[in-house]
Amino acid sequence: MKPIVIEARNIVTRLGENLIHDSISCTIRENEIYALLGGSGSGKSTFLREMIMLETPQSGSIHIFGKDIADLSLTEAQELRKQWGVLFQSGALYSSLTVGENITLLYKEYTDLPPALIHELVKLKIDLVGLPTHAIHLYPSQLSGGMIKRAALARALALDPKLLFLDEPTSGLDPLSSRQFDALIQQLRDLLGLTVVMVTHDLDTIHHTVDRFALLGEKRVIAQGTLKEVLAINHPIVDYFFQKESHGIQG
Ligand SMILES: Nc1ncnc2c1ncn2[C@@H]1O[C@H](COP(=O)(O)OP(=O)(O)OP(=O)(O)O)[C@@H](O)[C@H]1O
Ligand SMILES: [Mg+2]
Structure with missing residues (x-):
């Protein structure tokens, strides 16, 4: 077991x-x-x-x-x-930030990684959850319910x-x-x-x-x-x- x-x-x-x-x-x-x-x-x-x-x-x-x-x-x-990563029921993304910024925030809070590397990691996570690349620039209000869940999942997975x-x-x-x-x-x-x-x-x-x-x-x-x-x-x-x-x- x-x-x-x-x-x-x-x-x-x-x-x-x-x-x-x-x-x-x-x-x-x-x-x-x-x-x-x-x-x-x-x-x-x-x-x-x-x-x-x-x-x-x-x-x-x-x-x-x-x-x-x-x-x-x-x-x-x-x-x-x-x-651990957490996906709350509502998705709980910051509505005033883009998907990319929402994920970036986590790296800034928990790591000392340089901005260029953070950007690469954010793109990787967005890809990992099956969102299109351009979603990085979208605000939560511009996403469908399914995309919001995926974006929140990308954020939950940010720190591996x-x-x-x-x-x-x-x-x-x-x-x-x-x-x-x-x-x-x-x-x-x-x-x-x-x-x-x-x-x-x-x-x-x-x-x-x-x-x-x-x-x-x-x-x-x-x-x-x-x-x-x-x-x-x-x-x-x-x-x-x-x-x-x-x-x-x-x-
Ligand atoms: N801060 C609180 N003070 C008092 N009671 C609370 C508080 N938070 C939740 N409860 C009560 O605790 C119980 C369990 O709530 P919880 O949200 O864990 O249920 P749940 O199984 O997740 O329900 P749902 O499927 O509706 O999301 C509910 O009866 C709720 O009213
Ligand atoms: Mg509940």
């Missing part, structure tokens, strides 16, 4: 009065495309935000690359952050991370663009040896792109594993997602 990249154990999260996670655990291994699936409000984004150190659970532990993320010095935390976090990468995209984006994620995983963690509602993504996933519900992990393993579990939430919804998709 491949080495473990992320190990979350017994995570308990309270936000205000709300108990969001009541002891959730999951194990994500190198080179996997791993998804967090669950109904709206089941705490998927919150869990993702805890993994990337934007929020802190009340108890439990998260180890990434073997390090307990609750137990890092500032320098260690900064070093660890450089090893080994780990990629995606929050609802195909939401808002039409079915064809969604499948193309899924295919891109798989290609990049293979090409760059990435480990990918994504929050998704997209059952096509679960069926065709994801290796394993955790189904969140009732504040817990209802099921975890490959699609086949999860489907073998007898639980109303599993039925809800995979019988009702697949029935709906087939019309």
